[in-house]
Amino acid sequence: MSYLEYHAKSTPTGLRKILHLNWGLTLLLITVASVGFLMLYSVAGGSFSPWVEPQVKRFALGLAAMFVVAMIPIWFWRNISVVAYLGSLALLVAVELFGTVGMGAQRWIDIGFMRLQPSEVTKIALVMLLAAYYDWLPPEKTSRPLWVLLPVALILLPTALVLKQPDLGTSILLMAAGGGVMFLAGVHWAYFVAVIAAGVGLVSTVFQSRGTDWQLLKDYQFRRIDTFLDPSQDPLGAGYHITQSKIALGSGGWSGRGFMQGTQSRLNFLPEKHTDFIFTTLAEEFGFIGGVTLLVIYMLIILFCIASAIAAKDRFSSLVIMGIAITFFLFFAVNMSMVMGLAPVVGVPLPMVSYGGSAMLVLLGAFGIVQSAHIHRPRQSPR
């Protein structure tokens, strides 16, 4: 495991690196962020305050961070991944001890100029650590039980801490992204089948337990599940978000009501209209065409990443790019499913579009690593 493996000499140096940036990806990210600005402008009733202005500033900051991260050789990021992982764990513990309670959950640490959400950092740090782990682990050992248990423990540790905040959405994201990296690294598919089967078994057991004396969930938790399955049961209570979101979305129709013409989102029928539910505004104002366009842009970003991962002959780069792509995918897939009434409301923002600082900064940082891997990819076979 030496720098020589990367044939450092063949990688671009200095300012020439800028030419080797993945400009397509950069452009797509800017496009997505611009969609976000547009929607925040509309949601604010045609005003740059209170959301567009800070969002643009954060995006500029994030973009700068992405370039800086991209300039730093990928091997630096591989070597730092253990530190990043431990650091994020420390932050999670810190948020548990000193964090600010927001929306009924302890998620933030105030660090002066911004409020940091450690669980965002954790997502990327976990992906980095797992990629580095499989880069280090000889491929033939990948599927051995002991070497499978170690990464599982690495995943479960931060997951447990996040779950305690409580932030169900992020902990599911962490597990899914971690599992994704393990799958890509070549862990035998039987492990995944076993885990999925166990999960299905557990869920059905939980439902079986309902109404019996060994009930595993509290009544209100069951009711929340009911509401998710049939929001019309409680249209003004817990099902309100889902129902209103579907109304806004559905009333958009084929081509939408037009920019700034969305009645549902602008009249506050939509909860969290500028954060988790911003997609409904887009879908209401730009209709099916607008919604699918955003989906296509997101998928293009994923495809860029997959192509980049396959092109990178180095294991850490491939895995870290794919891990970040999976995380990104999970973000928008879960958010859109939630908004469309396909998933419970778990509080996952629409990446790069929803108003919010740390998620965007961390994602742009992560794309910096993707860019770095792209720039510093081996130009020749490392043999």
Add this chain to the structure above:
Amino acid sequence: MKRNPKDLDAAHGKMTRRALFLGGLQLAFAGGLAARMRYLQVDQADEFRLLAEENRINIRLLPPARGQIFDRNGLIVAQNSPSYRITVVPEDAGDVEAVIAKLSSLVPLDPEDLERARTEMRRSPPFLPITLADQIGWEDISKVAVNAPALPGVTPEVGLTRVYPQLDDFAHVVGYVGPVSDYDLSKMEDPEPVLMIPRFQIGKVGFEARREDVLRGKAGAKRVEVNATGRVMRELDRREGISGADMQLTIDAELQNYVQARLGRESAAAVVIDCEDGDIRAICSSPSFDPNLFVRGISVADYRMLTEDKYRPLSNKTVQGTYPPGSTFKMITALAALENGVIGPEETVWCPGYLKVAGRRFHCWKRAGHGHVDLNTSLKRSCDVYYYDVAIKTGIDKISEMANMFGLGIKHELPMSAVAQGITPTKEWKASSYGKDWLIGDTANSSIGQGYMLASPLQLAVMTARIATGRSVTPRLLKSLDGVEQPSGAGEPLAVSGNSLRMVRRGMHSVSNDRRGTAYRSRIIGDGIQMAGKTGTSQVRNITAAERAAGVIRNEDLPWERRDHALFVCFAPYDKPKYAVAVVVEHGGGGSKAAAPVARDVLLQALYNGTPPLEAYPNADRSRIKAQQERLERERVKRPLGSRSSRA
């Protein structure tokens, strides 16, 4: 760790395959999302668009402006004026109590109102506005508006409220409005939606209640766009409501005001009716109350004061109160006797002070008796025995029939609350009401307006007008509705011979113009304005034989509620009747002393359309009358007649 390049290649190959597999999964998922989006946005678009409209558009009713009420000269009696109220939306206020505390340091808040608001707050959802103070002044409202930033959730609102500028003068005629209550709603089969507007005012009593149908008007509506909390964002369109119809009463507010003042603090009623067309020129019940108190929602203390007053200010004695008409009924008995040929006008009856009927003595008010009494003397001196005698000869049914013809025992259709029918007893009536046979003594009692006989002051005024004109004058309270003149109450000639009427009128003239008449002291001086009248003193207790033997206790020595009612009916001018007046002073004592002077003053006030000259009064009384006129003028000026300047 050392690794085999071959293994690495294999691993990379595997990763590529799995990456492509995952990519495929992701694409499939994205496809699923797109399909779902298509389902919601294309297939179900219409349904959701409808739901969105329902969400967004709210129909708000616009309360109509209530019809205004004027007196016959266009003076305003009931109007709508802008009223300011302070509301708070608990949700927006945050700490409601803190906001209320801050607010009460700016404007005075009624603790009773606050208590009501707190109860309302507990019951209603936090986004609905709660009224904290109603009917507050412009200055207070501007204080609230200026301090708006410090008072989250507090909004000054403007609406229309009913105002009665004539204060207590019209309380019993026009009544009052008040906010719709649950009780009101429970009485209606299919309440109009406009009634659901919080604090919408409807007529509760009197004219306001009886003509609610035309006064209310039709509600308009506006469509507004609201946000999720119900806050109005903008108005989409509006359809104005139709204001209620304006009403003009036959009442002369100036006269009404005078009469009310003249009745003073007595428990009394007075009705002035125009003999020519039946217009009620004044109809006053005393004591009265300020109807504005009820519009605002009367305080418990004020309400108790009104209900516990033994003079019953809330009851409308003019149409609701019925009294034994006493001697004022004698004209009817006389007419019945004359018309049925029982007695001629010149024939006399011997009055020894009593008449023995069925073994029982029926006494004349004058124990010594009146001697030979003809019709004229019987009215002039109010001899009871004359009437006992002729009534028994005529029979009760014919007397009652005559009474009905003159408007007694008949319910006059007036748009006022609880108009009483009174009682004119017949044999049949007694049998069906009491299950007892009619006794001859009952006829004797009825002949002088005692016993079962009951009439309201309004009925007595109508009776007098009919005697004065010989026409079936019908009382009219509503002069015009929405500018349309209502049918006159002049009426058709009555089926009574002119001669009999003339004889009775002459008797009434003697009452107040003959030196020996019972109301001579209340005569009117002057040609062409002479008054004809009849006194009445109706007992509210039985005088036992023992008491009569010991000497009847004088009214002044009795407790108020056992004293006789004092009545007086009159019309003037005698030759060309214009106005008829009936006055009842509850427990006032003798009709000649307590009621006649009031009726005379009222009649003069009406005839002169203002303060009469002193020359109209007997010489001896002029200085006393002058003092009284000055006192009344002072009292009337003290009343804040905002009306005097707001002539429509």
